[in-house]
Amino acid sequence: MIQVENLVKHFATVRAVDGVSFTVEQGEIFGLLGPNGAGKTTTIRCMMDILKPDSGRIRLLGQPVTEAAQNRIGYLPEERGLYKNFPLLECLTYLGALKGLPRAEARRRGQVLLERVGLAEYARRKIKELSKGMTQKAQFLAAIVHDPDLLILDEPFQGLDPVNTELLKSILLEEQSRGKTVILSTHNMNQVEEMCDRILLINHGQAVLYGPLSEIKAQHAEHAIRLECDALPPDLTGARRIEQHNDAYELILEPHVSPQ
Structure with a gap:
């Protein structure tokens, strides 16, 4: 593949x-x-x-x-960017057609996808009028609208x-x-x-x-145990590494040490 x-x-x-x-x-x-x-x-x-x-x-x-x-291929780049002055559905339709879909099918798929992610009511809004989260979802839809x-x-x-x-x-x-x-x-x-x-x-x-x-x-699994206590015994042995997380300790044990 x-x-x-x-x-x-x-x-x-x-x-x-x-x-x-x-x-x-x-x-x-x-x-x-x-x-x-x-x-x-x-x-x-x-x-x-x-x-x-x-x-x-x-x-x-x-x-x-x-x-x-x-x-x-549907590609979602690290740097996001759509045509800011396009209405949302028109943008998806255009991008789907650009990738080879008949325009009517691109529009139909765009409408279905907008419904799927809760953006159908914003179909006629320009990209620049959408919130950041909406724009992120729109960019994702742009990557899949042509059914790659x-x-x-x-x-x-x-x-x-x-x-x-x-x-x-x-x-x-x-x-x-x-x-x-x-x-x-x-x-x-x-x-x-x-x-x-x-x-x-x-x-x-x-x-x-x-x-x-x-x-x-x-x-690459490590033998580890989690202890919830105020402090560890000073004579504790068998731990290769000890990590403290608030009121708990995670002990990464030596390979020969049993968690029991």
Whole structure:
């Protein structure tokens, strides 16, 4: 479905992406995880042909990156931006048609999606008249209005409140159930754990962890216990690390120590 092989991208002397490789299978939600500045967005921009890699190979939907392939992709960039003077529904209709949908179908899908996220009553409002949260949801809809086979989403929940975050998560899971493939870039591990089948963890432009989330968690699990108490005994042994959280302590145990 998606193949990225030995991707390298420099900016002057900075190696922003350093030999990253991964595959994404059809119908899975794949997490691209890492801190800010790790190389996630640069990787995505190379995949979308916004940036030209210095070396490496990228295939999307089984073919090299072409305009035809991009019409089957829904892309939510890190930098949000819609046509501010367009009415909301007209904007979605225009973007859907731009990606190859008949205009009537683009408009119908736009109306359905606005209903889905609670924005139907704002269909005739100009983008510039919407609140920040509404605009965030509108940008998300712009990425899926043309019913793409592949969604590439860069921090899709950024700036959303918990209710709308859950709403967009449910839509992504619905898209997956319809056979769509999702690449989700985030720095939030909780979001990855809730949604992703497999992940790639990037740091300083390099792949650190890659594979099914369940396997990675099993391989890197730490023995830990949580104690709620005022203070720990001074002669406590067997803890490799102790972290205090308000009135509780989390003890990361040595490998040979049983939590019992």
